[in-house]
Amino acid sequence: MLELTQIGEQLIFIGIAFFLVGLIQGALIPAVKNSRMALSGHLTAVQCGMALAIFGVIWSLVMLPLFVDIFVAYGCVVGFILIWLGITIASVTGASKALPIAGAGFSAKVTTEFTVKIMVRTGSLLSLIACTTLVFGLLPTLG
Template sequence: MIELTQIGAQLIFIGIIFFLVGLIQGALIPTVKNSRMALSGHLTAVQCGMALAIFGVIWSQVVLPLSLEFFVAYGCALGFILIWLGITIASVTGASKALPIAGAGFSATAAFEFMVKIMVRIGSLLSLIACTLLVFGLLPILQ
């Protein structure tokens, strides 16, 4: 039986807020410098928000040491938010080096290009590590 834990409830809340932010961002796509990048940000927020909400629902099934449990839960959330924030900043400023497909034809100052690159890379690495650990924390449900 799945029960709701405190971390699970927090992940659901963060996920639903993130989903809502993605919906609002979708309405604002035409107002930014790079609408393709804004669409990427919108989709990132909506999809990552749903993922966090799902992680919250299944959180009672995760078996990890407490310190790792905090890292996995909030590492996923922070990683997803950093990726989304980097993409959103890129959509407003025109930064394109970190995300060349959605950013094709746009450019920004070196500072914005660097900021977006750092946010997307750190967010990607953090969410990859946290989600990998989540898989290991879910292995006991297979037995």
Template structure:
């Protein structure tokens, strides 16, 4: 049975806010230096917002020790936010080294390129670890009938 938990409610709220931010960012795509990168940021926010809301809805099914449960929930939220923030900074500044397909033809200062790379890579690693643990936390539902 799915029930709403405190962490689940927080994830739903964060996800819906993230989704809203993505919608607003979509309207601002023409106003930035690199519109392809801004489109990528818009899609990232919308998709990650939906994922977090879904995680919140199913959170009562997750079976993990409390410290891992907290790490997974907020690790996903933080990781997704770092990825989105890195992409958004890249869209405004023209940074392209971390995301060469969307950034083709653009460049930024060494410091900005490095900052974007750190945000995108650390967010990717954090969300990968957190989502992998989430999969393990959901394994017990396969044994239920």
């Protein structure tokens, strides 16, 4: 049986709260400038929230040094939130350069476009590094 750790409990709570935010955002899709982008934000929050909750459930299986363990857990949280926040800002402002498919036909001020691009890219890189490290932290459970 899996045992919940303190980090695991926190990831579950953050994940379920993030999932709830995604559900609320789904109800608000028609109220924003770019509904396609809002749908992307909604799906991002719901999917990332579920991922964080799952990470929390399996956290006792992760074998990483303490500092790396903390980086991976909260790197995932911060990375996922940055991606979602960037997409959500884009849906409200019309920013489209960072996400051209969902943003097709929309544009925003240069500073907004830059902010969204930095948020999405930073969040993507951070979550990629954290999730890749998580995979290596789970490898010892295979043996």
